[in-house]
Structure formats: structure tokens, C-alpha cells
Amino acid sequence: MASLVSERYEWPILDQKEGTQSNTFMPWICSVIDEYKVTFPDGYKELFDSTLSEYKLITGDKLPFDNFGEFQHFLKKSVTTQIGEPTSRKFKVLQDGPYHLRGTLQEKIVGGTPHAFDGFFGMFIDNLKKRFAGQTCVVETRRAEERPSVWHYTDDTGKLIPYDEETNNEINLCLQFDQPPIFKQIGEFKYLIDPRAKTQTNVYTHTTRAIKQLETRPSVKRWYYINDGKKTPFSEEDNRTIKSVKSGDNPRLNGYELYLDGLFQVNDDGDIQQLVYEGGNKKKRKTKRRRSIYNKSRHRA
Numbered sequence: 001m002a003s004l005v006s007e008r009y010e011w012p013i014l015d016q017k018e019g020t021q022s023n024t025f026m027p028w029i030c031s032v033i034d035e036y037k038v039t040f041p042d043g044y045k046e047l048f049d050s051t052l053s054e055y056k057l058i059t060g061d062k063l064p065f066d067n068f069g070e071f072q073h074f075l076k077k078s079v080t081t082q083i084g085e086p087t088s089r090k091f092k093v094l095q096d097g098p099y100h101l102r103g104t105l106q107e108k109i110v111g112g113t114p115h116a117f118d119g120f121f122g123m124f125i126d127n128l129k130k131r132f133a134g135q136t137c138v139v140e141t142r143r144a145e146e147r148p149s150v151w152h153y154t155d156d157t158g159k160l161i162p163y164d165e166e167t168n169n170e171i172n173l174c175l176q177f178d179q180p181p182i183f184k185q186i187g188e189f190k191y192l193i194d195p196r197a198k199t200q201t202n203v204y205t206h207t208t209r210a211i212k213q214l215e216t217r218p219s220v221k222r223w224y225y226i227n228d229g230k231k232t233p234f235s236e237e238d239n240r241t242i243k244s245v246k247s248g249d250n251p252r253l254n255g256y257e258l259y260l261d262g263l264f265q266v267n268d269d270g271d272i273q274q275l276v277y278e279g280g281n282k283k284k285r286k287t288k289r290r291r292s293i294y295n296k297s298r299h300r301a
Contacts, residue, residue, distance in 0.1 A: 007141035008140050008141075009098050009138075009139045010136040010137070010138050010139075011026055011027050011136060011137045011138075011139065012134075012135075012136050013041075013128060013129065013132045013133055013134065013135050013136065013137070014129065014133065015129055015133035015134065016129075020103060021106070021121070021125065022100060022103070022106065023137075024125055024128065025106045025107075025109075025110050026099055026100055026101070026106065026139075027040065027137035027139060028071075028072075028110060029075060029079065029101065029106065029109055029110065030091075030139045031072060031075075031179075032072050032076040032079055032179070032180075033079070033086050033087065033088055033091050034086055034087045034088060034170070034173060035087070035088040035141060036088060036091075036099075036140070036141060037139070037178070038137055038139050038140075039137070039138040039140070040137050041132050041135040041136075043131070043132075044128075044132065044137075045067075045068040045069075047124075047127060047128065047131060047132075048067075048068040048071070049067045049068055051120070051123055051127050052065075052066070052067065052120065052124070054123070055120045055123050055124075059119065061119065061120070063117060063120065069180050072179075072180045073180055073183070076180075078108075078109045078110070079109055082108050083105075083109075099139050149168075149172055149213045149214060150162055150168060150214050150233065151163050151167075151168050151171045151172070151195070151211055151212070151213055151214075152211065152212050152214065152235070153200050153210070153211045154209050154210050154211070154212070155209075159235065160212055160214075160235055160236075161235060162232065162233045162234070162235060163232070164186075164228075164230035164231065164232040165230060165232070166230050167184055167193075167230075170182055170184070171193060171195050171211075172195075174193075174195055175195040175196065181193060181194035181196075183203070187228070189202055189204065189205075190202070190203045190204065191203065195211070195213070198211050198212065198213075199211060214236075222234070222239055222277075223238075223239055223242050223275060223276070223277055224275070224277075225265060225273045225274065225276070226275075227273065234253070238253050238254070242258065242260070245260065253265075255268070258275065260275065263276070263277075
């Protein structure tokens with residue numbers, strides 16, 4: 001598996017007071033943007049945590065984060081609120097310089113409302129300059145892996161179920177570029193997905209499931225279904241079942257009857273999902289039914 005870095009930018013930690021806090025705020029913001037990787041000096045995150053503990057002890061203030069990792073979760077939600085989505089594509093539309101957003105937008109992102117955390121930020125920046133002046137925070141733009149892994153979660157029977165393509169890409173980027181675990185809304189539930197711990201936790205029920213990383217090759221021929229507008233691969237076992245079906249037969253999998261020539265599947269309630277085949281020429285199969293297509297979530301807790 002290969003990952004290529006296409007761009008690099010350095011934010012220096014200066015020893016004197018600046019008229020702007022961009023040298024501190026922008027590495028924070030870039031660290032939660034998809035496709036950006038930020039490398040902080042060794043000990044940076046520990047200094048953040050110790051300064052935060054000291055600040056809370058002195059002031060008694062309550063902040064919505066207790067360490068740098070939680071601060072990054074806070075930032076990612078704030079970025080989504082302020083610019084729409086935490087992607088490099090959206091960031092580049094709004095930037096007014098290399099890896100830079102206008103000052104008022106920076107303040108809204110890092111503080112929720114401007115100046116909300118000025119007391120803590122001032123204390124941390126003073127400590128930062130004393131300890132790390134002359135060092136840099138390095139921001140890199142990267143390209144996703146040429147041969148990405150496919151992530152699966154386990155259902156109640158222990159069967160491996162693949163994530164949809166969008167979620168799978170987010171998990172790979174999180175692991176590959178040392179980002180914090182991701183929060184993901186899938187169907188009616190919200191999950192914390194931690195690829196390092198290899199767990200998926202329902203934030204409402206606290207049910208935890210194991211997740212597993214499997215490598216795939218770009219040439220693999222595979223069947224997918226469209227779930228809530230997202231292309232979701234069938235499991236390896238289900239793909240083998242579909243490929244073994246004789247022409248004219250309609251296999252039944254996971255409560256759905258598959259009409260392979262019509263490229264759709266339908267359950268007993270009449271709910272229909274589109275099917276997609278990639279990686280080779282699909283054999284023509286006879287079928288008696290064709291119906292209009294719409295999407296319904298199949299993801300369960």
C-alpha cells in the first residue's frame with residue numbers, strides 16, 4: 001500500500017508575540033481537515049494537556065474538552081458547523097493564503113464563539129513560546145492509498161459486514177494519518193469508530209463491536225448495493241454466493257431477493273435498493289421483474 005505526499009507547509013512557533021494567532025490556530029484547524037496531516041513537535045500535545053489542567057485548577061472554568069484529543073473532536077465539529085464539511089476541497093475554497101483562513105473564521109472555529117477560550121489560549125501560547133520557540137508545526141497534503149483496506153464490522157452472529165465506501169475511506173485516512181477516532185452517523189445510529197482499538201461503539205446504547213481490516217485489490221470483481229445513497233460492498237461470502245448463481249435465478253440474501261439483470265434487490269416489504277457491479281463484464285441474466293429504485297438503510301445497531 002502506498003501513500004503519496006503532494007504538498008508541505010510549515011507554521012513556525014515564534015518566540016515573540018504576534019498580531020495574529022494564525023501560527024497556533026491554523027495547525028489546530030488543519031489537523032482535523034480530511035487529507036491534511038499535521039505533525040506537531042514532540043511534547044506539544046502533552047504541554048496542551050498540562051496547561052489545560054493548570055488553567056482549570058486556577059480558574060475553575062469548565063471547557064468542553066479535557067485533553068488535546070477531545071479538543072480535536074471539538075474542532076472537527078466546529079469546522080463542520082462553520083464551513084460545511086471538514087474536507088480539503090471545502091477548505092481550499094475558503095482559504096485566503098496557503099493553509100490559512102481569515103482571522104474571524106479561525107476564531108469562530110477554535111472558540112465556538114469569538115474569544116470564548118481566550119484565557120486558556122493565552123496561557124497555552126505563552127507556555128508554547130517558552131518551550132517550543134524556533135520549532136515548527138508541519139502541514140502536509142496527502143493522497144489516499146493506492147490499494148486501500150476494506151473495513152468491516154461484526155454483526156450479532158459474528159459475520160463480517162463491510163462499511164460503505166465513504167465510511168471506509170474515512171477510517172483508512174484516520175488510521176493512516178494519525179487522526180482521532182471518528183464519529184459517524186450510519187442510519188439512525190451514531191457511532192465512534194476507532195481503527196486503532198479496532199472497535200465500533202454505539203454512542204447511545206454503548207454497544208461495542210469489533211471491526212476488522214481486510215486488504216483488497218483494485219482488480220477485484222465485486223457486487224455492491226446502494227444504501228442511503230452510498231455504495232456499500234456485499235461481504236466476500238455474499239459475493240461468492242452471487243457469482244455462483246445460475247443464469248435466470250434470483251438469489252436471496254440478508255432478507256432481500258436479488259434481480260441481477262435488473263440491477264436491484266427487493267425485500268418482503270417492497271423496499272428496493274440499486275445494485276452495482278464493478279471490476280469486469282457482468283454476465284447477462286434473465287429476470288421477470290423490473291421495478292423503480294429507491295434507497296433504504298440496512299445498517300443496524
